[in-house]
Amino acid sequence: MNVKRIGVLTSGGDAPGMNAAIRGVVRTALYYGYEAFGIHDGYKGLVENNIVPMKRNDVGQIINRGGTILGSARMESFKQLAVREKAIENLKNLGIDALVVLGGDGTYRGAQELTKMGINCIGIPCTIDNDIASTDYTIGFFTALDTAIWAIDKLRDTSFSHQRCTVVEVMGRYCGDLSIYSGIACGAEIVITKETGYDRDSVIEQVKKAKAKGKRDCIVVVAEHILDVFALAKDIDDNCGYETRATILGHIQRGGTPSSYDRILASKMGSYAVELLRQGLGGQAVCANGIEIFHLPIEEALTQNKPTTDLYQFLEKLN
Secondary structure (H helix, E strand, O other): OOOOEEEEEEOOOOOOOHHHHHHHHHHHHHHOOOEEEEEOOHHHHHHOOOEEEEOHHHHOOOOOOOOOOOOOOOOHHHHOHHHHHHHHHHHHHHOOOEEEEEEOHHHHHHHHHHHHOOOEEEEEEEOOOOOOOOOOOOEOHHHHHHHHHHHHHHHHHHHHHHOEEEEEEEOOOOOOHHHHHHHHHOOOOEEEOOOOOOOHHHHHHHHHHHHHOOOOOEEEEEEOOOOOHHHHHHHHHHHOOOEEEEEEOHHHHOOOOOOHHHHHHHHHHHHHHHHHHHOOOOOEEEEEEOOEEEEEEHHHHHHOOOOOOOHHHHHHHHO
């Protein structure tokens, strides 16, 4: 495949480091003499033909910015063949030969379908949840982790001051990585995720033990979609001897200046995606094994199961 024009889009939830990846794609494409195009608002912009040329200066001063300069949107209708055909028509009218798409598993599925329809696509894993099993870490995860740690540290200060238990809900969709990593980093007494399961009596007993040991405060970290943190806080308040509060960190975890790790990972992945397109490859997902970058077919990336981390046993030892 003789690539001449490469498009780049960001889809799904924004993640710190997306801009660094966009920069990596655009500047590597220009380095090889390709033309680069930015597609605004994800697959929605692809269908609505919201596509603009991008030059070197268009991605200047963005490596340190959170969010995505291209914008993002979710588009359920992109699953429909007729909608994707409209996207393909827009690409062909502009002479765009290939796409680099930044996002999570839903974004990958869109890229997989477009590749089947003749547009080579490369997926880059960008999600704070770290829920793509084919890569050790996704772009945005460590920045979101830093934000969660920053918030929980502050909650620990006030919990200690008032001899409280604080129940904190962090994001992660259905992956517990943000919860267990932040729990270890902040010295949480209890972490509750899909991987641990939730047993109300066991949690109450653990909090009671913390109180009996003379702990002045207690932190319980909970992954979203597991339970009602306000109901759990009331349960602990009623049964464990701690005045208890609940806090939901929410979307504050999504934004902010990307960490050094996320900037470097995103830059490497963005550049690597263009290298794959130079080889005529499509339907591939960029992955990281430590600091090494590699690729797998998107189909394989989507079917892998994320292994259960041994960090849960490690947390138990620390407490």
